[in-house]
Amino acid sequence: MGHEAKDCRSPRPANQNQQPQQPAPQNQQQQQQPQRGNRGCFQCGAEGHFKRDCPQLNQNRNNNNQGNGNNNGGNNNNNNGNEARGRAFVLGRGDAVNDPNVVMGKFLLDNIYATILFDSGADTSYMSVKMCQLLKRAPTLLPTKHVVELANGKSLEATHVVQGCNLILAGQAFSIDLIPIALGSFDVVIGMDWLSQHQAEILCSEKVIRIPRLGKEPLEVQGDKSGAVVGIISFLKA
Secondary structure, three states, rough: OOOOHHHHHOOOOOOOOOOOOOOOHHHHHHOOOOOOOOOOOOOOOOOOOOOOHHHHHHHHHHHHHHOOOOOOOOOOOOOEEEEEEEEEEEEEEEHHHHHHEEEEEEEEEEOEEEEEEEEEOOOOOEEEHHHHHHHHHHHHEEEOOOOOOOOOOEEEEEEEEEEEEEEEOEOOOOOEEEEEEEOOOOOEOOOOOHHHHHEEEEEOOOEEEEEEOEEEEEEEEEEEOOOOOOEEEEEOOO
């Protein structure tokens, strides 16, 4: 009484359908803020490392690189994405005779007799550093660094390849590119790069390399069937 509504000092009744928004408690506000200082890895959520160093991410990268792989060099276990990789296993000459996936024997390479292993499990063809020195050919730079992982966990790097070596098989000449690497008893390892190029196949039971020829009978190259001198070597598989 005695004044208009606009001059009323009593508080207006709150709208029951509209709840006032209360400020969150201070500790709740702190919890809602992103804890950038305590979060390290955006890949797995664990603290103590960043995403680029995450073991989970690195494991995925390693899995993607497997199944895909040398000038003699030092050890290197890192893969920066700009390298071709391979693996090395241990094999003796006597084991090579009995292994159905390989054929071994002595053949001419640039008019020098070389102990050669034909390996259907190797992606790339290699030769020993000593053999490279005997050929006296100038190596050329590889487009990407080649890394070979050895059975003992170490790695060898290669940066060069010797192109156009002259391989004589059963009287016929073939051209082959070889990456120099520290081999053991074998002078040369011929892998699937060369075997696929010439559509060659390994006849396991006969220890024969069969190479088809246009308009001619297939060329058959006989490997060593005898138990030769045992020597432990590292042969390369990718």
